Amino acid sequence: MVRLRIPARSAYVAVVRLAVGSLARVEEMDEERVDQLKIAVSEACANAVLAHEELGSSEPVTVSFDREDDRLVVEVAHQGSQSDESGSQVDSQGFPSRLVMSFALIESLVDSWQYAPTPDGGMVARLELRL
């Protein structure tokens, strides 16, 4: 397992993208799927960072990468509940909210994902991609 703890600042999301890209290539994933995984993980990290900003938390966001049988599993854990952006899925003009778009991207780009509360009161996004 590879684990990263990044400051909950948006500048560090790119660091996670670099790491996940490298790790996916170690697992010999093809470039198209590497790009897909990078987008999905970046979305999960961005959601985590924004949740921390909203909470005023200075705690780091934790990202772990692991291979489980024939799957690459990435978990992004953060404190607090999901950002208040979830309050409305579409605005008055019918445009989807950023969070709705984020979830749509994650859903479409990985094989499966879950977003669930953790025992310590935070949230964890678990993304899986078949190798």
Added chain:
Amino acid sequence: MELGLDVRKSNAHAIVDVKGEVDVYTAPKLREKLIELVSEGSYNVVVNLEGVDFLDSTGLGVLVGALKRVKAHDGSLALVCTQDKILKIFKITGLTKVFPIHSSVEEATDSPPAE
């Protein structure tokens, strides 16, 4: 990670050439530039994404916000993008139905500006 933004004018359009990665960190810079353009009276905007290596939901949100701003002035916002990996982002989120997406800046600016 720097985001490159260059603005030029052509055929009554303001063209924003974007280079680099548009994510949660860099998207605010694009937002500020688009807000600045509208505040200066540029209501027909073309955002050229051909130099974009990465685009996330924050970037999409900035583009949606800019679209709303120009439409409030009866303007238009069009995109230039031929990269499949970026087009895919718009398709997944349904935004291909929202933004006119062109294959070149020339094609985008040949479209008559909204009046």
